[in-house]
Each structure stands twice: as C-alpha cells, then as structure tokens.
Amino acid sequence: MIGSVLIVDDDPNVRRFLRAALAGHGHTVSEAASVAEALHEIAQQVPAVVLLDLGLPDGDGLAVLHAIRPDSRVPVIVLSARGHEGDKIAALDAGADDYLTKPFGTGELMARIRVALRHATALGAGDEPDVLDVGTIRIDQPRHEVTVEGRAVRLTPIEFKILVALARQPGRVFTHRQLVHAVWGTSAADQSHTLRVHVAALRRKIERDPARPRWLVTEAGVGYRLRESANAPDGD
Amino acid sequence: MQGSGRHASLYDSVREPADRSPLRGYGWPIIAVGVATAIGLSAFAYMSTADITMLYLIAIMVASLIGRGPALLAASLAVAAFDFCFIPPRFTFAVNDARYLLTFAMMFASGLVISTLAVRLRRQELRARNEELRARTEELRSSLLSAVSHDLRTPLAVITGAATTLRDDAGHMTPAAREELLSTIVDDARRLERVLSNLLQLTRVETGLVPAREWVPADEMVGAALTRLEGALRDRRVDLDIDPELILWIDPVLFEQVLINLVENAIKHGAPPFLIRAHRQDDHIEIGVGDRGPGLPPDACRLFERFVRASSAPGVGLGLAVVRAVVLAHGGTITAENAAAGGAWFRICLPAATPPVTMTAQGPGAEAAA
Numbered sequence: 001m002i003g004s005v006l007i008v009d010d011d012p013n014v015r016r017f018l019r020a021a022l023a024g025h026g027h028t029v030s031e032a033a034s035v036a037e038a039l040h041e042i043a044q045q046v047p048a049v050v051l052l053d054l055g056l057p058d059g060d061g062l063a064v065l066h067a068i069r070p071d072s073r074v075p076v077i078v079l080s081a082r083g084h085e086g087d088k089i090a091a092l093d094a095g096a097d098d099y100l101t102k103p104f105g106t107g108e109l110m111a112r113i114r115v116a117l118r119h120a121t122a123l124g125a126g127d128e129p130d131v132l133d134v135g136t137i138r139i140d141q142p143r144h145e146v147t148v149e150g151r152a153v154r155l156t157p158i159e160f161k162i163l164v165a166l167a168r169q170p171g172r173v174f175t176h177r178q179l180v181h182a183v184w185g186t187s188a189a190d191q192s193h194t195l196r197v198h199v200a201a202l203r204r205k206i207e208r209d210p211a212r213p214r215w216l217v218t219e220a221g222v223g224y225r226l227r228e229s230a231n232a233p234d235g236d
Numbered sequence: 237m238q239g240s241g242r243h244a245s246l247y248d249s250v251r252e253p254a255d256r257s258p259l260r261g262y263g264w265p266i267i268a269v270g271v272a273t274a275i276g277l278s279a280f281a282y283m284s285t286a287d288i289t290m291l292y293l294i295a296i297m298v299a300s301l302i303g304r305g306p307a308l309l310a311a312s313l314a315v316a317a318f319d320f321c322f323i324p325p326r327f328t329f330a331v332n333d334a335r336y337l338l339t340f341a342m343m344f345a346s347g348l349v350i351s352t353l354a355v356r357l358r359r360q361e362l363r364a365r366n367e368e369l370r371a372r373t374e375e376l377r378s379s380l381l382s383a384v385s386h387d388l389r390t391p392l393a394v395i396t397g398a399a400t401t402l403r404d405d406a407g408h409m410t411p412a413a414r415e416e417l418l419s420t421i422v423d424d425a426r427r428l429e430r431v432l433s434n435l436l437q438l439t440r441v442e443t444g445l446v447p448a449r450e451w452v453p454a455d456e457m458v459g460a461a462l463t464r465l466e467g468a469l470r471d472r473r474v475d476l477d478i479d480p481e482l483i484l485w486i487d488p489v490l491f492e493q494v495l496i497n498l499v500e501n502a503i504k505h506g507a508p509p510f511l512i513r514a515h516r517q518d519d520h521i522e523i524g525v526g527d528r529g530p531g532l533p534p535d536a537c538r539l540f541e542r543f544v545r546a547s548s549a550p551g552v553g554l555g556l557a558v559v560r561a562v563v564l565a566h567g568g569t570i571t572a573e574n575a576a577a578g579g580a581w582f583r584i585c586l587p588a589a590t591p592p593v594t595m596t597a598q599g600p601g602a603e604a605a606a
Contacts, residue, residue, distance in 0.1 A: 103429055192450070193592055196451065197483075200455060203456075203459075211462065212459060212463075212474075213463065217459070217460070218488075220464075220488045
C-alpha cells in the first residue's frame with residue numbers, strides 16, 4: 001500500500017527531513033510550501049496522502065481542507081504543535097483524517113500514513129465486514145456481540161455504538177463531536193460530558209486496567225483513538 | 237500517608253491588598269464614636285469635658301487610620317454627639333459657649349491630619365512592596381534567561397556534535413558507535429522538547445491563561461497521562477488507587493501535563509513503585525503522586541520555584557513550577573512532604589465541584605443492557 005505523499009509545509013528543512021524519511025520507506029514525494037501550491041498539487045497529482053502543516057504563509061492550513069472537502073476524499077494528516085489542541089479539533093472537524101504532534105518520530109509518521117491509506121482504500125471498497133477485529137477485541141455487528149480475549153462482554157447500546165464507531169477505523173482519532181454525532185446523531189456540545197462517562201464505562205469492560213488503557217486511549221483535549229496494537233509507535 | 241513534618245508552603249508570592257468597596261470602612265467611625273459616647277455618658281460624673289474631648293479624639297484617630305472619608309465622618313459624628321450629649325445646654329444641638337466651636341474645628345483638623353498621614357504611609361508601603369516585587373521579577377527573569385539558555389544549549393550542543401560526527405564520518409565508525417550517537421540525538425531532542433513545552437505552558441498559565449475546563453473522569457485523566465508516559469516509564473511499576481466514580485472539573489490538557497511532570501519528577505529523583513491516588517475527601521478532591529525514593533531534599537520549600545532542581549539529575553527544574561502554576565490556576569493547592577513509608581509525596585487539593593446531572597443520573601448505569 002505504498003502511495004505518493006504530498007508534503008505541505010513552508011519550512012524547507014521540515015520538507016527535507018520528511019522527504020528523506022518517506023523516500024526511505026518507498027513513498028514518492030511531492031512538495032508544497034503554501035496553500036496555493038498545495039491546492040495546485042492536489043488537483044494535478046492526486047496524491048495518496050497529504051501531510052498538512054497548519055501554519056502556512058498565505059493562509060491557514062484549514063483553508064486547504066475547506067477547499068478540498070467534501071469533493072476529494074484524499075486522506076489528510078495535519079501536523080501541529082502541542083498546546084494547539086483547538087487547532088487540531090478544528091482541522092479534524094473540517095475533515096482531516098488524523099494529526100501528528102510536532103516533534104514526531106518517523107515510526108509514528110509511518111504508522112499514521114499506513115492507517116490513513118488503509119482507511120482510504122476501505123472506504124473505496126464500500127462494503128463493511130460484519131465482524132470487526134481490533135487487537136484482542138472482536139465485534140460481531142449483526143449479533144451485537146463483543147468479545148475481549150475470547151471472553152464475552154455485555155455492553156449497553158450506547159457503549160456498543162461508541163466501540164463500533166472507533167473500531168470501523170482503528171488507529172484513527174475521533175473528536176468528541178464526531179463520536180457524539182456517530183452515537184446520538186446530533187452534534188450537541190453538552191453531550192460530550194455524557195460521552196466521557198460512557199467511554200469510562202466502556203473502558204472498564206474492555207480494558208484490563210481502565211486507568212492504563214491498552215486499546216481505547218484518550219488524546220487529551222482532542223478525543224479518543226482505538227489502537228490497533230497494544231504497543232504505541234514510540235516515535236523512534 | 238502522613239508526612240514527617242517537612243512541609244513546603246507554596247504561597248510565597250506577594251499579593252497587593254484587594255480594592256476596598258467605596259462604602260467599606262464607614263462602619264468603624266460609627267462604632268468608634270458610639271463607643272466614645274457610651275463611655276462618656278456612663279462616666280460623665282467623673283470626667284471633665286476635656287477628658288470627653290480626648291475620648292472623641294481617640295475615636296477620630298481610629299477612624300482616620302482607615303481613610304479620609306471615614307475620618308471626616310467620625311469628626312462630624314463626634315462633633316454632633318459631643319454637642320448633643322455633653323455641651324450645655326445638654327441634649328440640644330445649641331451651643332452657649334463659642335469656645336466649643338474651636339474644639340469642633342480641632343476635631344476636624346486632627347481627623348484630616350491623621351488620615352492624610354495614614355494614606356501617605358500606606359502609599360509608601362505599597363510602593364516599597366511593589367519595588368520589592370519588581371526586584372524579584374527582575375531576579376527571576378535573569379535566572380530564567382540563564383537557566384533556559386543553559387538548558388536549551390546543552391541538548392543543542394549534544395545534537396549538533398553527534399549529528400556532525402555522523403555526517404563527517406568517513407566510514408570508520410563501528411555500527412555500535414553510530415547507534416549510540418543516533419540515540420543521543422533522539423534523547424536530547426526529546427529533552428529540548430520537554431524544556432520548551434514546559435516553558436510554554438508556564439508562560440501561558442502565569443500570564444493569565446484561563447484553564448479550558450471540562451468534566452473529565454479521574455481515571456481517564458490518569459490514563460491519558462500514563463499513555464503518554466509509556467516510553468518514559470518502560471516497565472517501572474505504577475500503583476493506582478483511583479475512585480472510578482470521581483469526575484474532575486479541570487483543563488484536561490494542562491492537568492495531563494501536571495501528572496506527567498509529577499511522574500517524570502518521580503522517575504528522575506525517586507524510585508518505583510510509584511503511586512497515583514485520586515479521591516474525594518469531604519469538600520475537596522485530593523490527587524497524590526508518590527514514590528519510594530530517598531524523599532525530599534532538605535530545601536524542599538524551594539522545590540516549586542523555577543529552576544531549582546534536586547540532586548544533579550538532568551532537567552531544568554521547570555516541571556514542578558508548571559505543576560504549581562496549573563494547580564493554582566485551578567484554585568487548588570499543592571504540597572510536598574515525605575511519606576511515612578518513605579519517598580516523596582506530592583498532594584494536590586482541588587475544590588470539589590458537582591458534575592452536571594447528565595453525567596450521573598443518565599449515566600451508563602441507567603440504561604438497559606444490550
């Protein structure tokens with residue numbers, strides 16, 4: 001699943017490092033240093049993945065997202081600094097697929113690209129499997145059954161909906177708003193409090209140690225992610 | 237987990253007195269004149285009018301210490317009461333002897349003089365305190381500059397050195413040596429990132445950033461921090477004692493940093509097993525992080541100041557300053573003590589708040605199982 005990657009970042013050294021890392025992993029790379037160049041490249045090259053820095057000289061990286069969504073489904077991974085959680089949420093809600101917090105290691109970058117590429121192909125394929133497997137968690141959608149390490153767990157309808165939403169795209173981050181929408185069909189902000197309580201209850205059922213989750217991890221200030229393997233890419 | 241007595245008080249910043257509301261302080265002149273009148277009336281048989289004048293002067297002096305307004309009010313009240321109660325003809329406001337007008341004038345004058353002096357004194361005191369504050373800020377700024385430049389330059393020097401060595405290597409280096417240099421670069425880049433992010437958070441909180449508070453289950457907050465600490469903790473043991481029902485009213489991003497800094501501090505200066513507790517105690521919430529290391533250094537009261545670090549372990553000493561700033565911004569307190577069982581114990585107290593009904597009444601328990 002190797003595809004071409006478009007790097008959108010105005011810093012030449014960041015582009016240089018990303019180019020070397022991506023080329024080393026067999027990706028072809030194209031580059032853009034501004035919103036205008038990015039839009040041009042996306043239209044011309046049709047990249048498989050876009051790495052998008054949010055601070056660009058001729059505008060916000062969000063402008064790129066607003067311009068290409070919803071017509072283009074090309075996966076977009078946003079590059080952002082810690083402490084800018086609001087920007088990350090805005091980008092994710094505007095249609096970004098994931099984010100990476102600068103500074104990040106190549107291992108983490110490659111893992112995110114892999115996840116984004118796989119979801120893009122899965123989305124294209126259309127049909128969804130009845131049984132979802134994420135790590136040691138197995139979800140049988142038609143029968144509403146969930147097992148963890150082979151052991152059956154009883155979930156409430158809402159917990160089940162949350163788990164299915166996360167498991168449909170394992171490894172991908174979901175904002176509170178996206179999960180609230182997936183579960184209740186509304187985007188009422190005050191539901192996010194309720195969501196946290198349901199997630200906490202869900203964790204108690206699917207995690208061995210809910211305060212040290214292996215699968216359902218919290219991205220503070222942003223949302224939740226269901227990991228594909230118990231070991232996080234550690235950024236090396 | 238009671239401490240052995242060494243307690244670090246964290247309220248060391250000078251606070252300016254809060255602004256008085258315009259009407260506060262006007263109760264005192266009324267009370268003071270009332271008391272003087274009461275004493276005068278009950279002891280009238282044994283006192284001369286001169287003694288009673290002195291009584292009223294004391295009342296005016298007391299009121300003058302508060303400010304000019306209260307001083308003038310006290311003088312007016314004193315003149316009125318003195319005239320009405322003691323000056324013949326008594327119990328009328330009429331004055332037979334013109335000399336008493338002079339007494340009245342002197343009462344006003346002493347009120348004015350004393351209150352003016354009091355105001356001037358207070359202003360001088362405030363100015364002195366401000367100057368002290370400015371001097372401390374200046375001192376802090378220069379220590380910040382030198383510490384930050386040191387702690388940014390050291391890892392930068394390591395990275396530059398290791399990277400140029402690798403770049404200029406003409407193929408003589410053993411794979412093990414290359415590996416070692418590469419690991420140094422990665423480690424020191426992370427060190428840089430830690431220093432910078434702590435510095436950023438500290439500046440943001442101390443320049444008055446209002447925490448973006450949300451209702452967060454305690455175990456989720458701890459879980460998020462431990463997820464990010466996976467690399468740093470490796471296989472060190474962390475025991476958890478967290479009330480699963482506890483919901484906190486906090487800024488999740490800032491508080492994650494608090495826990496991360498406390499655990500990183502324990503990794504650096506203490507020894508495993510680490511312990512994280514979170515419980516509600518009556519009207520407040522207590523969150524604690526402890527370890528089984530050597531305990532606190534002797535000068536523990538300076539622990540939360542910037543750029544103070546225990547032992548010679550690497551790190552800028554910014555971590556605990558961030559912890560304190562964030563906790564204070566949440567209206568809480570933090571103390572450090574030695575635990576009875578050994579090791580250091582950091583205790584955060586937050587005011588308890590009641591979560592919205594949606595988080596409890598309609599909680600997961602209220603639903604039917606699938």
